[in-house]
Amino acid sequence: MIAEERMARIVSMVDDKGVVTVPEIMATLNASESTVRRDLAKLDAQGLLNKVHGGATRVQEKFITSDQSFAGRHALNMREKKVIAAYAAQLIQPDDFVFIDGGTTTECLVDAITERHATYLTNSLPHAQRLLAKGCRTLLPGGEVKPVTEVLVGAETVNAIRRYHFTVGFWGTNGAGLETGFTTPEFSEAAVKQISLEHTVRPYILADSSKFSKISLITFADFNDATVITDRLPAGEGAYRSAGNVVEVEEQ
Numbered sequence: 001m002i003a004e005e006r007m008a009r010i011v012s013m014v015d016d017k018g019v020v021t022v023p024e025i026m027a028t029l030n031a032s033e034s035t036v037r038r039d040l041a042k043l044d045a046q047g048l049l050n051k052v053h054g055g056a057t058r059v060q061e062k063f064i065t066s067d068q069s070f071a072g073r074h075a076l077n078m079r080e081k082k083v084i085a086a087y088a089a090q091l092i093q094p095d096d097f098v099f100i101d102g103g104t105t106t107e108c109l110v111d112a113i114t115e116r117h118a119t120y121l122t123n124s125l126p127h128a129q130r131l132l133a134k135g136c137r138t139l140l141p142g143g144e145v146k147p148v149t150e151v152l153v154g155a156e157t158v159n160a161i162r163r164y165h166f167t168v169g170f171w172g173t174n175g176a177g178l179e180t181g182f183t184t185p186e187f188s189e190a191a192v193k194q195i196s197l198e199h200t201v202r203p204y205i206l207a208d209s210s211k212f213s214k215i216s217l218i219t220f221a222d223f224n225d226a227t228v229i230t231d232r233l234p235a236g237e238g239a240y241r242s243a244g245n246v247v248e249v250e251e252q
Contacts, residue, residue, distance in 0.1 A: 014049045021055035080208040080231040085109040087249040096167045102151035103172030105206040123152040153188035169200035175214035183216035193220040
């Protein structure tokens with residue numbers, strides 16, 4: 001397959017799926033990892049897709065109107081997510097009552113947790129399994145399982161969480177903006193995020209640099225309602241640093 005045809009097919013894959021990983025492209029096009037990564041770099045430079053760690057995404061627009069699948073997001077920006085997660089895990093103290101939201105960055109947090117004397121509540125089925133495997137005391141609310149993100153949502157979930165008061169909590173977000181706050185594309189998931197954050201003494205949003213100045217459909221918290229832990233702020237986004245509630249955990 002000539003390079004032009006291969007790159008055209010990569011762009012088509014990204015346009016169709018929104019997000020693809022390097023292994024997916026390698027398998028589909030029978031191409032080596034070095035070839036795929038070289039093609040992604042060229043296509044990114046041409047503005048035809050966004051090259052991220054582990055794969056590529058459709059050229060990002062300001063508005064995010066739907067969730068990507070958990071599996072589809074898993075390999076993207078993984079280095080940044082692990083840096084954020086390692087810092088966040090150190091914030092958990094013995095005897096804390098911890099809320100952990102669903103998502104791929106919070107999954108990295110679960111993997112980084114070493115504190116086994118805290119109690120954890122999560123609405124994510126994968127996170128609960130990982131916490132149990134670590135020997136952590138783990139609680140799940142009731143509710144309906146949302147297939148795309150594998151989290152529990154709905155009135156039963158909200159009512160269950162309403163009864164609790166967490167000492168510390170961690171959330172993912174699809175978008176983060178000074179004016180729009182923290183946003184997500186789905187109503188039932190937004191309701192769970194909102195009630196759990198409101199019931200937490202020390203709330204943290206875990207957001208890699210790609211989430212800033214993006215907007216999704218529903219605001220679940222104002223920007224100043226939580227401390228934001230990120231790998232770095234994007235160039236030209238100094239206003240976020242001035243907000244006083246953003247922690248950058250990777251050197252510029």
